[in-house]
Amino acid sequence: AQTVTQSQPEMSVQEAETVTLSCTYDTSESDYYLFWYKQPPSRQMILVIRQEAYKQQNATENRFSVNFQKAAKSFSLKISDSQLGDAAMYFCAYRRRAAGNMLTFGGGTRLMVKP
Amino acid sequence: GAGVSQTPSNKVTEKGKYVELRCDPISGHTALYWYRQSLGQGPEFLIYFQGTGAADDSGLPNDRFFAVRPEGSVSTLKIQRTERGDSAVYLCASSITGGTEAFFGQGTRLTVV
Numbered sequence: 001a002q003t004v005t006q007s008q009p010e011m012s013v014q015e016a017e018t019v020t021l022s023c024t025y026d027t028s029e030s031d032y033y034l035f036w037y038k039q040p041p042s043r044q045m046i047l048v049i050r051q052e053a054y055k056q057q058n059a060t061e062n063r064f065s066v067n068f069q070k071a072a073k074s075f076s077l078k079i080s081d082s083q084l085g086d087a088a089m090y091f092c093a094y095r096r097r098a099a100g101n102m103l104t105f106g107g108g109t110r111l112m113v114k115p
Numbered sequence: 116g117a118g119v120s121q122t123p124s125n126k127v128t129e130k131g132k133y134v135e136l137r138c139d140p141i142s143g144h145t146a147l148y149w150y151r152q153s154l155g156q157g158p159e160f161l162i163y164f165q166g167t168g169a170a171d172d173s174g175l176p177n178d179r180f181f182a183v184r185p186e187g188s189v190s191t192l193k194i195q196r197t198e199r200g201d202s203a204v205y206l207c208a209s210s211i212t213g214g215t216e217a218f219f220g221q222g223t224r225l226t227v228v
Contacts, residue, residue, distance in 0.1 A: 004157075006157075033215055042221055043204055043206070043221050043222040043224075044219055044220065044221045044222070045158070045206065045208070045219035046219075047216055047217075050215060050216070052215075091157050091158070093157075100146055100148075100163055100165070100170065100171075100210070101146060101148055101163075101208065101210045101214070101215075101216075101217035102148065102160050102163050102171060103148075103150075103158070103160065103217065104160070105157030105158050105159070106157050107155075107156055107157050108155075108156070108157050
């Protein structure tokens with residue numbers, strides 16, 4: 001069974017600064033996807049960024065980028081130029097390529113942004 | 116609608132009662148997923164529909180939980196003899212077949228008192 005672990009229950013960052021959220025996972029599969037989702041108080045999960053395991057290049061979406069270390073099974077999210085609107089719960093998630101969107105989520109990290 | 120719609124937004128029920136939670140996916144999305152998110156935790160997979168059939172129901176915790184999608188669009192998650200431990204946010208997501216992005220609704224917060 002796959003597991004996803006987020007070891008930081010809470011993180012805090014100053015507005016305009018950079019913060020990194022950590023995620024590790026365990027799987028015996030070689031072909032899979034990894035995701036970071038944002039969940040604001042509205043409860044809706046919003047996709048931030050995704051990474052395909054067979055791609056060595058780290059994914060980037062504007063201010064969001066990942067550090068994907070396949071051998072170490074590590075998948076961290078870096079948020080640059082943090083904004084007040086970035087404050088939310090962030091969840092790391094995993095799925096096997098052939099498993100549809102049956103996602104395994106980590107326990108989440110609450111990100112606070114200080115003005 | 117433009118997004119995944121879940122109703123009701125909030126539901127309070129008494130222990131032992133039956134509840135139904137509704138999910139209206141994005142038009143054209145053939146895949147539909149239910150997740151349960153307990154307080155302070157990440158979502159946990161419950162069941163996956165491809166069209167009208169349940170492709171994987173391995174996440175349903177016990178036989179009090181059941182879900183249907185009779186016409187391949189709207190889905191209903193049904194919980195019998197509710198228990199206080201069923202209190203959680205129930206999230207629905209949909210995607211196109213083979214798509215790598217699941218689109219989530221805003222969930223139904225179920226409180227069993």
